[in-house]
Amino acid sequence: MTSALLLLADGRFPAGGHAHSSGLEAAVAAGRVSSLSTLESFLLGRLYTTGLVTAAFAAASHHAAAHPATSTAAAHPAAQGAAAAHLATPSGAVEGGSVPRLGDMECAAGSEVLLQLDEELEARMASPATRVASRKQGAALLRAAKMVWPGDGYGLLPQRRDGVHHAVVLGVTAAAAGLSCAEAALIACYSQVTGQASAALRLLGFSPYDIQRLLAQLAGQCDAVAMAATAHAGKDPAELPMFSSPLADISAELHATWEVRLFAS
Amino acid sequence: MHPETVHTHPDPNVDPHSALHHHGAFRVGIGGPVGSGKTALVAALCRAFAGELRLGVVTNDIYTTEDADFLKRAGVLDPQRIRAVETGCCPHTAIRDDISANLAAIEELEEELGQLDLVLVESGGDNLTATFSRGLVDRQIFVVDVAGGDKVPRKGGPGVTAADLLVINKTDLAPMVGADLSVMERDARARRGDLPTIFLSIAQDRQAVKVADWIRALLAHEH
Amino acid sequence: MRAVARVVAQADDAGVTRLTGLRSEAPLLLRHTPATTGPAVVHLLGGAAGPLGGDELRLEIAVGERARLCVRGIAASIALPARSGAVSRMTVTVRVASGGELHWLPEQLIAARGCHHLAMSNVELAEGARLLWREELICGRHDEQPGDVTVSTSVTYAGKPLLRQALQVGPSAVHWAGPGVLGGAKAVGSLLGVNSESWPEPRTAAPEAMMAQSEVASPTAVRMPLGTGPGWLVTATAEAAPALRAVLTPAR
Ligand SMILES: Nc1nc2c(ncn2[C@@H]2O[C@H](COP(=O)(O)OP(=O)(O)OP(=O)(O)O)[C@@H](O)[C@H]2O)c(=O)[nH]1
Numbered sequence: 001m002t003s004a005l006l007l008l009a010d011g012r013f014p015a016g017g018h019a020h021s022s023g024l025e026a027a028v029a030a031g032r033v034s035s036l037s038t039l040e041s042f043l044l045g046r047l048y049t050t051g052l053v054t055a056a057f058a059a060a061s062h063h064a065a066a067h068p069a070t071s072t073a074a075a076h077p078a079a080q081g082a083a084a085a086h087l088a089t090p091s092g093a094v095e096g097g098s099v100p101r102l103g104d105m106e107c108a109a110g111s112e113v114l115l116q117l118d119e120e121l122e123a124r125m126a127s128p129a130t131r132v133a134s135r136k137q138g139a140a141l142l143r144a145a146k147m148v149w150p151g152d153g154y155g156l157l158p159q160r161r162d163g164v165h166h167a168v169v170l171g172v173t174a175a176a177a178g179l180s181c182a183e184a185a186l187i188a189c190y191s192q193v194t195g196q197a198s199a200a201l202r203l204l205g206f207s208p209y210d211i212q213r214l215l216a217q218l219a220g221q222c223d224a225v226a227m228a229a230t231a232h233a234g235k236d237p238a239e240l241p242m243f244s245s246p247l248a249d250i251s252a253e254l255h256a257t258w259e260v261r262l263f264a265s
Numbered sequence: 266m267h268p269e270t271v272h273t274h275p276d277p278n279v280d281p282h283s284a285l286h287h288h289g290a291f292r293v294g295i296g297g298p299v300g301s302g303k304t305a306l307v308a309a310l311c312r313a314f315a316g317e318l319r320l321g322v323v324t325n326d327i328y329t330t331e332d333a334d335f336l337k338r339a340g341v342l343d344p345q346r347i348r349a350v351e352t353g354c355c356p357h358t359a360i361r362d363d364i365s366a367n368l369a370a371i372e373e374l375e376e377e378l379g380q381l382d383l384v385l386v387e388s389g390g391d392n393l394t395a396t397f398s399r400g401l402v403d404r405q406i407f408v409v410d411v412a413g414g415d416k417v418p419r420k421g422g423p424g425v426t427a428a429d430l431l432v433i434n435k436t437d438l439a440p441m442v443g444a445d446l447s448v449m450e451r452d453a454r455a456r457r458g459d460l461p462t463i464f465l466s467i468a469q470d471r472q473a474v475k476v477a478d479w480i481r482a483l484l485a486h487e488h
Numbered sequence: 489m490r491a492v493a494r495v496v497a498q499a500d501d502a503g504v505t506r507l508t509g510l511r512s513e514a515p516l517l518l519r520h521t522p523a524t525t526g527p528a529v530v531h532l533l534g535g536a537a538g539p540l541g542g543d544e545l546r547l548e549i550a551v552g553e554r555a556r557l558c559v560r561g562i563a564a565s566i567a568l569p570a571r572s573g574a575v576s577r578m579t580v581t582v583r584v585a586s587g588g589e590l591h592w593l594p595e596q597l598i599a600a601r602g603c604h605h606l607a608m609s610n611v612e613l614a615e616g617a618r619l620l621w622r623e624e625l626i627c628g629r630h631d632e633q634p635g636d637v638t639v640s641t642s643v644t645y646a647g648k649p650l651l652r653q654a655l656q657v658g659p660s661a662v663h664w665a666g667p668g669v670l671g672g673a674k675a676v677g678s679l680l681g682v683n684s685e686s687w688p689e690p691r692t693a694a695p696e697a698m699m700a701q702s703e704v705a706s707p708t709a710v711r712m713p714l715g716t717g718p719g720w721l722v723t724a725t726a727e728a729a730p731a732l733r734a735v736l737t738p739a740r
């Protein structure tokens with residue numbers, strides 16, 4: 001599964017991420033991030049708040065798509081591989097044998113949970129600018145995912161003209177790509193941290209080696225947050241983590257009012 | 266992460282005149298260096314096609330929505346028909362490597378306005394290497410100007426060599442900057458083979474007649 | 489210490505709010521402050537020093553149809569550590585029926601050095617319920633680093649999640665004081681309004697327009713319309729409690 005993991009986590013995966021700084025541009029403008037140490041503090045502060053939340057929702061959405069019938073019950077890691085096969089296409093990770101189809105009941109349960117996850121995530125995003133950015137990126141990811149890993153699983157997602165939240169689409173996409181729940185969570189953490197770091201590289205002119213070294217140093221914490229997030233898969237969506245960052249909300253709203261900005265969020 | 270910038274020329278085995286792979290309006294990309302006259306060309310085409318074609322415009326700005334705002338103020342097109350895409354520091358990424366935001370913008374226009382005949386996509390001003398993905402546009406125009414001197418066509422780059430149409434704009438400035446148009450024409454032919462090149466001064470030709478005709482011919486061919 | 493306190497507000501036939509239940513238990517002391525007009529007012533008299541590590545405090549509030557209740561504080565509460573290092577917990581559980589209204593405007597919570605405190609609120613609003621809900625956290629007394637405090641707020645409206653957020657400060661939280669979360673601010677808080685137009689001054693536009701739009705009051709205070717229901721949230725950080733209070737004071 002490693003190649004699919006790298007593919008989906010790659011910044012070059014065409015899902016619109018390059019236009020977003022996930023709050024970094026606003027933090028730079030406010031003078032809060034200006035050095036490697038303030039960048040590190042920023043990355044970690046957000047990783048343990050918004051990062052944990054999005055990763056938990058990615059994991060939970062993966063779970064809902066991969067085994068919809070049991071999504072609100074406890075997670076069954078052993079069944080995950082088999083369940084992911086539901087969503088994999090013949091050209092995907094699953095070889096030979098017939099791909100079992102989802103039953104109607106399972107589909108209904110899965111789409112109900114994904115709808116709840118989308119609403120629960122919405123309630124965790126007080127900032128409208130953050131909600132819009134998340135839904136736009138969700139729509140962009142869904143567009144790419146359907147073409148790259150075609151499958152039935154996307155049909156479980158709520159139908160919304162403005163897009164489903166990115167973390168929810170990410171979980172479903174990871175399932176379609178044959179990845180695990182934990183991998184979905186890891187991609188969520190990794191993309192947030194690396195997306196912010198690469199925005200810092202562009203905005204502050206850091207040495208790329210310094211940025212990569214910092215990212216390497218944070219890798220353990222990124223893994224740890226992803227692991228903590230994975231533990232929430234299969235829980236009642238209302239019980240998922242809800243840590244927020246006041247400055248993330250405030251500065252996202254400030255950023256949205258700027259006339260001149262380099263990033264969409 | 267910032268994608269590696271890999272500059273590849275279009276695959277010679279791919280027929281650039283293959284049938285449209287999408288439904289909806291014919292899409293023309295307008296790229297080229299900063300300030301060469303892309304927005305001016307979009308405005309000229311809006312004037313040329315007013316009352317003739319159902320038009321939509323998508324702009325890709327580096328920071329602001331300045332180009333879109335300019336077009337809205339210029340009054341050449343109903344503001345509803347203009348969408349701005351934010352590109353996060355990387356205008357070429359948004360038109361080539363990750364076209365999702367542009368595709369979404371085109372779809373939004375088509376959803377809101379119904380059937381369109383032509384969508385013009387202006388890239389953010391970049392360098393000579395930025396070209397459009399064929400997943401985004403059906404044809405692309407590369408706009409350079411004479412103000413940078415007559416060496417631009419000689420320098421080549423994927424925009425100059427492979428764009429479906431090369432527009433060399435601001436010919437009115439040629440005498441002032443000492444640019445020799447015949448040198449530019451010769452170099453362009455050497456670089457581009459049979460692909461067309463049009464010399465233009467939008468300052469004098471407010472409807473970019475030759476470019477409009479080139480697009481009309483394409484549309485006639487498609488239908 | 490364990491304590492459970494309760495307030496039940498119901499409207500009588502004439503539409504006047506009566507407190508049909510009022511139960512205090514030390515240190516959660518509630519006092520009904522008679523008012524001739526407007527909502528019933530209850531003051532929360534918690535002792536200045538507390539909650540203390542090991543405390544398990546619960547407050548339950550129920551507001552019936554058309555009833556109006558306002559709960560206010562007298563003084564800030566200070567979360568203090570126990571020698572044992574035990575966690576203190578304050579849980580507020582609220583139900584507001586359709587047409588009912590609750591204003592929850594207590595004083596600040598101050599996180600003292602070494603404390604381990606959890607403040608949890610669960611608010612269930614029926615469709616048509618109105619709410620003003622303020623929370624303010626001060627990270628340490630004068631020149632003091634705070635202990636561990638988690639403030640979590642969970643609000644549902646008509647059965648759907650409206651707002652769920654939690655903030656963690658103190659030595660166990662990761663880079664909470666840094667540029668990603670509080671940016672060095674000592675005071676942080678929010679004011680939530682549901683079916684309410686009492687957002688803090690200034691008023692820059694017509695209420696309907698203001699309801700639908702975000703509004704940046706200062707570089708560290710914004711009011712945001714929520715996504716899943718008729719609510720808005722002002723979130724703010726500030727140097728100190730008074731500046732925070734200034735941006736979290738609802739209009740009359
Ligand atoms: N003299 C002269 N000026 C022109 C001509 N065409 C455009 N300009 C001017 O050149 C300047 C840049 O034109 P734009 O259309 O904004 O160029 P652009 O390529 O869209 O620029 P960016 O989007 O910023 O990359 C403007 O001041 C135009 O008025 C021309 O034919 N002659």
Ligand SMILES: [Mg+2]
Pocket residue numbers: 303304305332387390
């Ligand atoms: Mg332009």
